Amino acid sequence: MKSLETRLRALRDSGRKALVPYFMGGLTPDWIQHVEAAVHAGADAVEIGIPFSDPMMDGVVIQEAALRALRADTTLDSICADLEALSNSVPLIAMTYFNIFHHYGLERSAGKLQASGVSGAIVPDLALEEADEWIAACDQHDVATVLLVAPSTTPDRVRRLGQATQGFAYASARMAVTGRSGGAGDAARVVQSIREVTTVPTYIGIGISSEEQAKEASGIGDGVIVGSALVQIILDGGGAGEVESFVRSYRAAIDG
């Protein structure tokens, strides 16, 4: 079992619901401080977006963040270099599109992630059927390959995805790209279908953009992923202080 999964299983078994904020790597020069602020405020793991020019699964907020990060010359290498300054120790999970790793080299990408303290990767456009080589590369470097299950996923696919996912299963709450608010949506059904086939922790994302929605989703799954709502704050000029109070209030909503 990959170390990410060992940690996230232990977290679940301790009775704590995971809160996983998403940051776009390189969005601002001080983005690492945002990550630290989130950890300080009670994040249990952090997703690090690596910007791609054509983010097919992202709505306008993360598209804009990717564009800004790219304009600031952000690359896989620059993000990994920035991560060296990170002093905390919650699990880090990279999120990007397959072309970034394909171009960098699969084996080399996985090695780079591991060397930078990243223990998981989410590649939303890499369908399970195309993922063998990537999973094999990640297996060499203790990087967990986290797979998504969507409301449209058929039962036979849930079984295969549930068996193949590592670290946690990413339950998509809605049929939508990131950044469309709306709460837990189909999450209960999706989580239920995943739990029938695997004991891996199940986190809910896509559509969670308020404390109430986070609370609702954490009552269904083992954790909650919050992306666009947080990234919007940074796009609007918010700094580490705003990030900290954002995460703190989500933490309180989930725990309360």
Added chain:
Amino acid sequence: MTDPPYMSSPDQRGRFGNFGGRFVPEALMPACLELESAFVDAWADSTFVEEYHRVLRDFAGRPTPVTPLERLSDKLGIRLFAKREDLAHTGSHKINNVIGQTLLTKRMGKHRVIAETGAGQHGVATATAAARLGLECTVYMGEVDTVRQVLNVFRMELLGATVVPVTSGSKTLKDAVNEAMREWVTCVEDTHYCLGSVMGPHPFPWMVREFQSIIGHEALRQMREHGVDTPDAVVACVGGGSNAAGIFAGFANTSARLIGVEAAGGAAVVSGSPGVLHGMRSLLIQDEFGQIEEAHSISAGLDYPGIGPEHAHLAEIGRAEYYPIGDEDVLDALALLSELEGIIPALESAHAVAWIAREAGRSLPTGSSVLLNLSGRGDKDVAQVRAMLRGES
């Protein structure tokens, strides 16, 4: 050349050699699988195939003729023929594909289609086919293209479609595809994504080629009627590559050279490298970090930084050749065909004309027989061409 037959079906995973596949979010996987099985089923069903051919005949005006281009032939010293997709309903080859896909949409029990468009030709064709079948239709079009092709926007609206300008990224074709994919995720239950070229995730590259292969099958027969058993070369412009794939399909297993002409500012075979975009592994124009670059072309329909995966494969195995043509040669070619033959070609098709004009007497030896796929008519471009010739843009 290695193992014919060329241009047969892709493998189980939708691969043509090293290219193709299905790189889509899980949310779209079930729809892609459903589409694949619906297409396989329909394409083997004579009722469906007959209806497709009947609609192409009665509605779209097929078969389109092959015209000997006599004055241009004299000028270039070759025997040049044009497959007249400009004479198909809506003015380009795009209608062949959308007739197939909208019939399939109905067969799958869906009542709405979405589409991306660059020049607007695929959007107009989709809106047309949707109107004919009473399907709802929404077309995503880069904001830049809605300005360049403002009349096509109006045409789509006349046909009852909704046109959504796309303001993300480079605001051209690639972003229109991104946006259509994002939308498809939200409505995949009742909506079919009517992709406009031989690109995207499996089964699209294969299915669109099959729906376009009527061009090549007709042309092979028609060339024989003109006394040419096998032309020495078959030349087509390439954006995503659907008109080229369609005509190549008729000649892939003959001795004809197959030549695809890309816009120099979007020449994925010449300037690209392997990558993954829009659901496929193919050749893409990208920077050293794998970020997709913006294509630049005088013609909105060729403004795409990639190429269909089967073309990437045909290039890799050497069965087809791909060459770039710069914007500067395209206007001359458009004028040449207009003045000598009385046919105003689309800017896209004019790329193929420009390559032939340049290569006649060189890599197209004097006296050789050449089949040009005239993918569309130039009416949509005349305002733009007029402005350019007057130095206004």
